[in-house]
Amino acid sequence: MSVVTIERKVLEKNDEVALRNRTLFTDHGVYVINMVSSPGAGKTTILEKTIDLLKGKTRLAVIEGDVQTDIDARRIERSGIPAVQIVTRGGCHLEANLVHEALQSIKLAELDLLVIENVGNLVCPANYDLGENVKVVVASTTEGDDKPLKYPAMFRNAAVLLINKIDLVPYINARPDVLRKNAFSINPHLVVFETSALTNQGMDAWAQWLLDQATKTKPAR
């Protein structure tokens, strides 16, 4: 029972810090997404392509979360936008306080959009609020169509689903329509985009949606 109590305290403490993050984001009019997926679903590549599409149209920065290495932050920095790497050293998800620390290195006043790329994990990040506006879950067609049923918390807590690697459908036993149906059975409110970060299919629609959210969030000056 003591473990359960501490786990609840950890989540309560996390929610407090998440609220502080959210207040900071709102005060600065910054729209924030928390990107989650299995390892290798394509979050970082999607992000690189999204940056290409949005550069000059909105001011964005990225916080990268990984168990180990700063490979992803270095990839993002090559896109020419600010990137901060959080290394969890074994931790299977980001927590609000890690994001809060990372914010020390980010100038919120100069941003419209902040993307937090979480640790690649379909379980742990589901229940940790970071202060974001929405969670965006990326599911690759190569992972099979049953993932929303097997990892329901993640799909329930997300607002957007990107069905990525849609270009591979002809080569594999993928059924994106079944994936979509399974996702809607868990969360009928999901906004869904089919994307390929390799061929750019669907990337314009996704980037435009993101830009619209960031624009709506910006307070009138």
Add this chain to the structure above:
Amino acid sequence: MSVVTIERKVLEKNDEVALRNRTLFTDHGVYVINMVSSPGAGKTTILEKTIDLLKGKTRLAVIEGDVQTDIDARRIERSGIPAVQIVTRGGCHLEANLVHEALQSIKLAELDLLVIENVGNLVCPANYDLGENVKVVVASTTEGDDKPLKYPAMFRNAAVLLINKIDLVPYINARPDVLRKNAFSINPHLVVFETSALTNQGMDAWAQWLLDQATKTKPAR
């Protein structure tokens, strides 16, 4: 600090039960693998094909671990071998005591080989011994070649690496040689097989290796 202490207690307790499982397996001469990977890397499909190749040559059973649903156990049962489903209800990995409970439904005396398919997760299952002989990590070519560097604990604690979906290499930016090099930089002792559960490439070699281990483990009667 109290959380850390409890975490250590949880792991110590887990190790005690894992040792009991291991004693049971050894006493019955059953070879046990703990299959780990990202969600959707192909563990269950590999398992279905492996069962097809080994049926009649060895007596095997499967324990399936999932956050939710018994989809995988039902898939395995269709192969005509015993399957037990553990549902962790949000837990991001199997623990030794869950496996111990599942063993109540499995006749070890009638087995040579037991496959435990863990929750799809490249982080949490790394540090939980279930009593297995070896951990087998499955990495799909579609996940990119940097996963051993980003999730080192899993690759360090595994004895075997299956590079799966090798048939997709022509269609994606995959570099299985780089994946292999990165994996060896973390763990030079890995036994590596390149497989496709779809085209059956490499499946014979992998199944034969597994059969050899199970045969070696069986005590003379």
